[in-house]
Amino acid sequence: MTLKDVVSMEKITLDDAAAIAKKGTHCGMCKIDFLGTGLCPSGKKHGFIAYWPQGRMEIVKALASGRVKPTEKLIEIANSCSFCGICDRQCNFATQLRPEKVAKALKEYVDNLDKSDFQSVLEDDVLRELRGIVGEEWATNDPIIISSYIRTIIHPDSELNFYIVMPKNAEEISKVIKFANKHNMPFMPRSGGTLLTCATPTVLSKAFCLERGIIIDLFRLKKLEIHPESCTATVGAGITAFELQKAAYEHKLRAHLAEAGAHVCANIASTGITSTWQNRYGWAADNYVDVEIVDDEGDIKNHSDMDIKNPYTTERGFTDITLTPPGIITESIVKLHPVFDDEDVVLVPFDNLKDALSMVMKLAKRDVGLSLVILSRKYLTEFLCPTPQIAKDFEYILKNYMKLNYVVDVICNKDDKKIVEEMADYTIDKNLMKSLLLGSPRLASLKDSEFLKILSEEEDPLKAIFAGPMRKHLEKGLDASPEQIAQVFDEDLRDFFKKAYSKPEMSDIIWLHAFRILPSRLMRQRLFFAQAGMIWADDEDKILKLIDMLAEVCDKYKLEHSLGFISPMDDGKYAFFEYDYFYDHNDPDATKRVSQALIETTEKCLLMGDILMVLNYLFKGLYRKEHVLYPKPKAISKEEQELFRELIESILGEELKW
Amino acid sequence: MVKFLSEEWIDISKKYILEKLDPEQDLKNITTSLLNVVEHVPPNDTSMNFYLGFQDGKLTDFIVNTGDTFEEKEAIFIIRGNYGTFKGILKGEMSMAVALLKNRLKLKGSKMKALKLIKPLDGVIASLREITDEYEE
Structure with a gap:
């Protein structure tokens, strides 16, 4: 008997599996083939998160806590895992977890249930219409599938009254949005889910997550074309940074990208691609040639259209906070850069x-x-x-x-x-x-x-x-x-x-x-930025003071912390910084302290001036960096500090002790 | 049962705001006007408008009409959103500030100035919440 056989015979309970699942980081690395193993066959086939290792872990947590009851779909999900071991390799590289154990526990749990334990989920009018738009298999209201989206777009305490659709192109997305508006249903796109994953344990959670309505999963928008003659690539919303880079490298070209598991189009819209390459390759609108967007009304537009309102500019000021992307980018044409022989x-x-x-x-x-x-x-x-x-x-x-x-x-x-x-x-x-x-x-x-x-x-x-x-x-x-x-x-x-x-x-x-x-x-210990943003780089002492301030606040709230990185941008006029907390995201007390520290550092940064913080550049990645970064952010006044506090309290829905 | 945007709702809302909200303490002596455009009102997918005017913290106007246009008064701020969003705000499921920041409500006018009205408007919304208990489905 080989060791593999021994491991495969190891039995664990649903609660043990839930304990493993709780450590899951939602990093999305199980959705990219970064080790040459191939991808999870069931995830690739069915698309919905529930069929990926990450989703199975979330389902096990929901089942073990009694948050969700087994449905007939659960049988298909549990049986769709072929125990090929790909996820164990991928997840072990990044986080040392063994998702296959969770999948085995899930299958065993399902096998031991009685037929009568599974509830059937009926198709309602909304689902019928959504299926009419995207096709029978690409829309669902199944609570088990919905539960797999918890923490990456659904708040952990939220009711599971959602529909999930997986459209194949901009036209279908347009129809879904028009349907949602007509029926007064909120909607939100989901790509890799990694950004919301970081935010969901914290104070930002409720403001960011979708409270009910339609989740538009962009997984199926898989168009990817490299155009070596123009050093560009056409990238659908379902393409990850890793997939694009792999295709670009085949042509000795390089894309400017976020972390491997992030989706390119979503990343352009959210944080505008911040990386160590940004001093040379640029930020925000520097990174793309054109985008196709479906707006809030369901209208499909391109930035290259002659008759649209200037899409490259934004309001400024500390109250200019946006908690949602300016439409759904369904496709982008991104710039590629040469890879030199003497690098x-x-x-x-x-x-x-x-x-x-x-x-x-x-x-x-x-x-x-x-x-x-x-x-x-x-x-x-x-x-x-x-x-x-x-x-x-x-x-x-x-x-x-x-x-x-x-x-x-x-x-x-x-x-x-x-x-x-x-x-x-x-x-x-x-x-x-x-x-x-x-x-x-x-x-x-x-x-x-x-x-x-x-x-x-x-x-x-x-x-x-x-x-x-x-x-x-x-x-x-x-x-x-x-x-x-x-x-x-x-x-x-x-x-x-x-x-x-x-x-x-x-x-x-x-x-x-x-x-x-x-x-x-970095997600092995849950990471969240104590603060991230761009600081005017002319005064290096001010940057050092900023870092000291962030460290002091983290110490005050007894959080493990560290500077992550400082990377120049805009020819060294600005410096992008990320300062992180590391904490146990399953510990409510730690989460509370993270939230308090985040608010305090935000206020202190505003009072310092010359800093554009994450709350103020989030979802502004489509704009020209010059319109976001200039004029330099001024330090706020006492009166504005009061307004900031009122705004934060209103976002959080509670009075804070300042 | 008082239905959102009904005649009865207008009457009771006016009375409630005038009687229960203190111009100085609750409404911070604001002088402003706000036109709320409610889109996709069920069952016929129509639009409705409700206009609120305040002078030194006192409610001066509370007007509701149906249609795509509102010409009775010019508002300093125009907020546009669908019926479901307004319903969610009145039911306390989402604050007006979050609805603005999530782009569920679209604002015409200065965002900075509008956000200064958050606190007093929260009081108005809380009042409307007290009296509104029926919505179109």
Whole structure:
């Protein structure tokens, strides 16, 4: 009997499965083929979240809590899993979870139910009409299927009185919207659901989620065409960042994209694609040539239409908050950029943020680098390390022995690399980064070793390790290899991960920056931004004060926190920052503290001025960045502070203690 | 039973706002006017308008009519939304501010100025909530 057989025989109860499911991060990585495993066959066939590993986990939670009762559809959902193991590999890479165990528990639960336990769900008039628009199999009011959308568009406490439709094109979406308006039903599009996933445990949840009505799942809009002759791509709303990048790379072109699981069109509409490449590739309307939008009235428009109102501008000011996209982008034509033969990566390690900031802004103003960013120690370790414990130990070593707290991380051509190297005393190159990635478990195991103790006694440990004789010892000691890193995975998955990490791209730092499969690891501990936004970058001291302020507020609310990254934009005139909390999203007390801290940091940022916060740029990704960023946001007055507080209380529906 | 947008609703609403809301405390002495355009009113998918005027916190006008246009008065703010959205706000399922921020209500006029009216208008909506208990389905 093989180990695989043993694992497959392991039985777990629905409650045990629910405990696994609670850790689910909704990162969407099970919906992209980033490891070459293929995709979940049932999800690919049926589309609805319920048929994907992520959805099964949500269903198990809903069943175990009694939130939903079994329906006849549940039998089909449970039986649609072929236990092929793809999800275990994908999910294990990002979060160390085993969704297949959940699927097995679900099947066993369903198999043990009596026929009379399943309720049948009747087709009502609304569903009949919706099916008339999108087709019989692409519209549902089944509570089990609806429950799989909890936390990615439905509030966890909401009643499950929704319809879900999966239209195939803009025309069908238009008809659904016109139907919804006529019948006074709210509606909302859903793509990857990752943005709402981050917000749903927090204070923003009710404001963001759909309270009832029609969920328009954009999964079926799968058009993807690369036009090498014009360096553009036509991208349907169901296409993920990973899928587009993969297609673009086949033509030696690169798209500017969010995290791998994010959907391109939705990301354009929501946050406007913020990444480490934005100083070169731009932000907001810089990223696309044209979009097709279905507006709130159900009318289909293109930005290139001659008779539409200026679609590139927006109101300004701190009260200009938008909690919904300006229509549904069904298709976009996005810009692609050349991939150069001489691209390389160079990282400059720093013990303090001030020096790192000074360097990155100098590089940004001189337009050095394709991708340019300051990564915090936390982000660097979470990206590189396959498990949270290894990341924790790795981070401990960087902090306490190496004094490496930040890196300026640059993807650039050879000429730019020389400029960076001339500005730095020592750098980390592509090969050493590869060694750190594949050797991360070994490095983490050196936590209290003599080698590191000796290193920490050096006057400049960073210099000693990256420019001195110790570098050779480090590289040798890391023994970096696919075999080594594969050892940290569950025994039955080790062969698979050895092969996966043997693929050149899996340790190619440039590929990893472009395809962005690693940020999903940040969700192992639930991440939410204490604050994210753009700050006028002329005053570097102000940026440092901002970071200090965010840290103080997080400390006040006893939250684990860290700077994520700072990436310049608009030729270094602005800097995009993300500062994160890490917390248990199943802990209501932690969630409450996250919410309080979010409100407090928002107010403090408004009082500082020169900052465009996430609440003020959300859903403004279609506009020209110049119209969003300029004039610079002014600090608010006392009177405006009162108005801000009234506005927040009105959004939340409760009086707050300020 | 008082039905939203009915004659009876207008009479009782006027009386209630005048009697129960204090111009200074509740309505912050506002001077403004607001035209609410209610679209897709069941059962015939028509539009209705209700206009509210305030002078120094006192209700001066409360006018309802049917149709796509409203010419009796010019309003500082025009808010447009479907019947379901107004129903949700009156039933307390969603605040007016959230409806505006979610684009369920579309505003013509300065958003900054409109949001300054949130607190006093919340009082008006709470009053209307007290007296409205029937809606078109």
